[in-house]
Amino acid sequence: MYYFWVPFLPMFGILVPLLTNKLNRSACTLATALLPALALCLIFLDLPAVLAGESFSKSVEWIPQLGLSLSFRLDGLAALFSILILGIGLLVILYARYYLSEKDNMGHFYSYLIMFMTAMLGIVMSNNMLQLWFYWELTSISSFLLIGFWSHNSNARKGARMALTITGAGGLALLAGIILLGQVVGSYELDVVLNSGELVKQSPYYIAILSLFLIGAFTKSAQFPFHFWLPHAMAAPTPVSAYLHSATMVKAGIFLLARFYPVLAGTETWFVVVSLTGLCTLLLGAYTALFKHDLKGLLAYSTISHLGLIVLLLGLNTELAAIAAIFHIMNHAVFKASLFMAAGIIDHESGSRDMRKINGLWKYMPITATLAMVASASMAGVPLLNGFLSKEMFFAETLEQSILGAMSWLIPVLATIAGAFSVAYSLRFIHDVFFNGEPKGLPKTPHEPPRYMRVPVEILVAICLLVGIFPNYTIGPMLQSTSLAVLNYELPEYSLSIWHGFNLALLMSGLAIVGGAAIYLNRKHLFKFSGMFPDIDAKLVFERFIQTCVMYAQKINMKLETGSLQRYAFGLCLFALLLIAPPLFDLDTTRGSLAGTPINSAVVVAAILIVAGSLATIIWSHYRLIALLMLSLVGLVVSITFAYFSAPDLALTQLSVEIVTVILLLLSLYFFPQQTPTSKSRPSHFVRDFTVASFIGCIIGSICFALMTHPLDSISAYFLDNAKIGGGGTNVVNVILVDFRGFDTFGEITVLGIAALGIHKLIARMRLSMRTKDYAGRLWAKEKYPVLLLVVSQSLLPLFLLISAYIFMRGHNLPGGGFIAGLITSIALIQQYLAHGVDWMAKRVSISYHYMIATGLSIAGLTGLGSWFFERPFLTSWFDYVSLPWIGKFELASALVFDIGVYFTVIGATLLILASLGKLTTTERLTVGER
Amino acid sequence: MELVYAICVGFMSACGIFLMLRGHTFTLVIGLTLLSYAVNLFLFASGGLTIGAPAVLNSSENYADPLPQALVLTAIVIGFAMTAFAVILAMRGRADLGSDHVDGTEPFDPLSEEKS
Incomplete structure (x- = not known):
């Protein structure tokens, strides 16, 4: 096959x-x-x-x-x-x-x-x-x-x-x-x-x-x-x-x-809708086609009308109608394609398609004219041509249906009228183009087309004749198998012969031809009549409709997209509120069945600090430095909270991130206005924001409480059980990070690296105006780098690096690991930057942080790929115990190499962010000073 | 204790969101940071509150849930990247547009910056 x-x-x-x-x-x-x-x-x-x-x-x-x-x-x-x-x-x-x-x-x-x-x-x-x-x-x-x-x-x-x-x-x-x-x-x-x-x-x-x-x-x-x-x-x-x-x-x-x-098909709805749509299209197309002066316009409306005819046939509730429809699909394709090609030849060789200009072409292109005449005769349904056969079947089937009940007789009548119009426009196509006097004002003298341009038309017209004269030998088998495919069951009896004897269908064909001729002879009156109607250009109507749609879309867009981040954030919060609140109403009580942990004074103090710190951040949010200090207080308490509730890894991470964040925000504060103007927010906005924020706070608090007090099925037991035997480490958090969920971690350090690179690009072409005075109008201090920090930081550096190496090495078994070690190293280096300045560091540290990120990611990625060599899935870890003289027995694990990748990526990203920002200050300050 | 913890998380979220809805970039960044603290605490709490039992094998009888801890650990680091990106974006916005307003209505007025 x-x-x-x-x-x-x-x-x-x-x-x-x-x-x-x-x-x-x-x-x-x-x-x-x-x-x-x-x-x-x-x-x-x-x-x-x-x-x-x-x-x-x-x-x-x-x-x-x-x-x-x-x-x-x-x-x-x-x-x-x-x-x-x-x-x-x-x-x-x-x-x-x-x-x-x-x-x-x-x-x-x-x-x-x-x-x-x-x-x-x-x-x-x-x-x-x-x-x-x-x-x-x-x-x-x-x-x-x-x-x-x-x-x-x-x-x-x-x-x-x-x-x-x-x-x-x-x-x-x-x-x-x-x-x-x-x-x-x-x-x-x-x-x-x-x-x-x-x-x-x-x-x-x-x-x-x-x-x-x-x-x-x-x-x-x-x-x-x-x-x-x-x-x-x-x-x-x-x-x-x-x-x-x-x-x-x-x-x-x-x-x-x-x-x-x-x-x-087969239901009442199908029959009524499909057949009536087809009938409307058939009549409308046939009528309009007659009045089109453009050759292709006439053919276009004729196509619409024939498509309507086929649809009408598919909508008639007889099986033979479907067969007739298929037959007409083939016939129409053949004669209409040849007619379009003939029209194209006429247009090509005479330079016009307007039937008021092109007349009498018989003299100039007799062969094309003959071909076009045969094809349009087929379109009209003249015997011995393929169009006649399917049209005859069509007429016969309109007589058999009973769609409109007692009014079903209307359909064959209307079909005959449409047939008459079809004959009329076919006649017009023949008479107006090839006879009817001489051409008027054509751009060029018409002549026969190149030999091979006519070949396709000749082939198609030959098919029209062959099918029309010998239907059973040419198209019979094809029609049968197609009808079988459409109907999907046994075919009814039907006959493809030209002559069925004198019957109503033949009478209808005859009536259509005679009526068509009569319509064409009286065309002058009809043209005058149709000229009385206003000419509606569908294109203009359609364009206006589209323009209106675009206008409304723009209006809505303008309303939604105001450029106000506040409004977007507000909408987002409101939406989140609507989504998360309803499930809470289904919960019977907030407090679940689990017994709570008893409260003690340390927790109360921490809680007071958090609440006070958050509140202070809001209250002093206009004084940006103070707000930042209050924020860092909250961050500090958060890291203590982690430490208190058995999460030493989190506490270490939070603490080091806290330091880096505060340094970053302090650096950036230099470029922002020192204070936020107070009078900006309207009271209504204040109330609105306060309400939404409180609601969301209440809901988050409730969910948090419900979560902690309801019993939960956790998958953590698996990690606890398998950390040692599967991952070779006792610090389960670290084993999850570098082993069980290594792929997540890999994704996360990639995001970190991308963010750092994005920040670097954002900073690269930034032009900011620098201040020479602080908010109170005092000049900045002249001494660039405090001596005390200078001395201490240099002696602290080795200690810092030693600690980070220690934290890194023990990470697999005790709290620590690549993330924390990376952050500690970063802080050590940032401290050098703070104490000595960018220039001093640039002379001594020649590593590019871009490469560091790339190296880190490559190490992590390659470690993951390494497991493919052992025919294991990506990032499958390996570990074993090795004993060396002097050192003794120790563990080697592929997860440790992965962690090195994490380590380098974290250092690279953190320093790329902060160093880029720091460098900006120095170069800018120099140019401002020169001015 | 759970109640106190939940109240703190809720309060921090509310403060964070309120600050996020202000019309200036720096306040927004501070709000974002505060909210990310709250979210980290929230996620952490989904494993329950355990005292004195870190998820290090052979260190105690029962262990704190390690999974939320691992998730929050990466969330903290990613949160830092996000905050940093937001801050730098705000700086770049101020450099290119001359304003640190994000309410979409404030016209460009470099003088108001200097006055304040």
Whole structure:
């Protein structure tokens, strides 16, 4: 089975035109056509089995949790559409070779075209609904690119935008529908979904699913009231109109209806909504087409009308109607693509598409004229052509339905009227363009196109004739297997012959032809009548709608995004409050069953200090230095709290971080105003903030209390049990950090390093105004570095380093470790900076802190990678006991190496932050002094 | 004891959030630091309060919960990085915009800085 590769071939083909663009045009065209041609061959290889009634599917799992898989199927319906897409695609590639001018970028055009081909093949061959949707959106995007191909043209840009908006919005509706359907069925695979029709139709979500699918299908297939984008998409180059907007993309919506026919069709809602939408579109399109002076405009509305016809057929409650619909899909694709190509030739060779100017072309291009006349006769439904057969079936089926109850007779009548209009606009296409006097004011003299530009039209017209005359031999088997795929059960009897005897359907065909001729003969009156209505330009309406949306969006955005961090923070706090408060109301009591720990005087003192410190920070927050001192008091008590409640590691870390933080804030204070202006905050804001802060405080306190007093199942026992035997250390906190949760720690030191580098970059180009006086107007002291600190710090340094080495080494078994040791070393070095200044240090310490961070991270990362050599997962630790003479038995552990990485990263990050800030002061102060 | 602890955590959070909602960068940073103290204490408390039993094996009969401690340890260090980043960002903001207001309404007025 080769079909699985079919969607991939054009996918690789997207690149081909870009690569061969530099070669000459014919070579590029040939290269582009190669892969689609190969894909078509693959389909034909699988075709005999499909025609025999088989259907294949194959899927490769991708994200099974989401029901997403790479999954393709080939049944009659997929095969039919694939042949249409690839076959007409190849003809369009040939046609475009001659249609595009030298100025157009052919490589880009072909690339977009093949991208569309890939997407379209993906839709028809997908066996997974989510995958189908992905391709569905890709058709919208590639259609946008192709409509806007001549991007210098404003109409092209607007048309492209409109098409994308409408089909894209429809695509979103479809996605919602697909997800709902997937939830109801329990699978996104089409194999399963297509056999769950009953389940879906009985589901309460059926109406929602149906509506969403119909919105998706109707927007794509330009059904009323979403039809207006299609005429504006005609700003695209004509090969695109022939390919996307008549033969394939607009059929995607119809394909969707056909594909999900077994699942969604068969209910009253389906019949009424689908058939009436189709009927409206059919009539509206047929009527409007007659009055369009633009050749492509006429064809566009005719396409809308034919799409309506197919949708109407799918909405009729007979099985034969669905078969007729499939038949008409093929026929319409063939004759409409050839007509668009003919229109493109006329435009290309005469320089105009306005039917008031182009008349009497029969004399100038007789062969093209003959081809176009045969194709439009097929569009009109003249016997011996393929359009006649499916239209006859259509008329016959309108007689069989009973959708509107007693008023069902209305449908065949309206269908005949639409048929008459279709004959009238086909007549106009023939008569107005090729006869009806002489051309008026054309930019160039019309002539036949290059030989090969006409070949695609000739092939398509030949198909029209062959199918029209020998339907059973040409299209019969294909139609049968496709119908089987659509209906998903036994086919009813039907006959494909040209002559069914005298019956009502034949009478309707006759009436339509006679009526059409009558309408065309009286066209002058009709044109005058239609001229009395105001001409509404859908583009303007649409643009105004979009502008209004943008305006409102901007207004809302302006309201939300005020640039006030206060407001954002307030909103965030309020939201957090709303989220965390409700679960608390479900809790019966705050106090849980656990017995509390008895209180003692030390705890009371600490509590008083914390409360007083916090309060003082707020009260004196205007005096920034004092606020900072109060804050550090709180931090100090916090570290004592950690020490008191059996967390020596935390206490050590908190203490050293506290020191570093306060130094940092003191340094930064130099650059900020010393005091905060008092009168700024409004009383209402004060009350608002006070209320929110108190509420959150109360809630956090309550949760904290509840957490401590309720019994808790902790996973900590595992760590306690395995720290020694698995990690080789007795300090469980450290073993968790460097071993059990080593990957977390690795991530955290990475974040630390990134933050430090970010800070370095922020500081690097900072220009701040320096003060020479303090807040009271006194000059700064002249002595730069206090002598006492100078002497003491130098003698303290070795001691500091010794302590940090000690803390580091014992970390695995006793409180300590890389984090704390790193912080202590940092503090020792910062002290040197404070005592001696940046210049003094720069001469003596030549290490770059960037490299230190990088080294630390590399050591940690490589230690983790090392375990791969022993075929263990990342960061699996290793330890063993070694005994050396003199020293005795000691432990070697890979976790210790990891901890060295942590150590270096912490030093590098801390010093990079503080030294960068410190250096800023010195250089800046110098320049200020010079001034 | 748990009650006192919880009250302290709640009070610190409230103070921190109140300071965070002020309109100047430095106050905001101080509020952030205060809040991170509270959050660290809060996380730490999720393992319960234990006295005299650090999670060092063979040192006592039962041990304090080591997991929250390990989490809080890294949280402290990351908290420092975050505070540092916020401070430097505030400085850079003041350097580039000439103001340390974050309420979005204050116009640029370098003179008011000098007066204060």
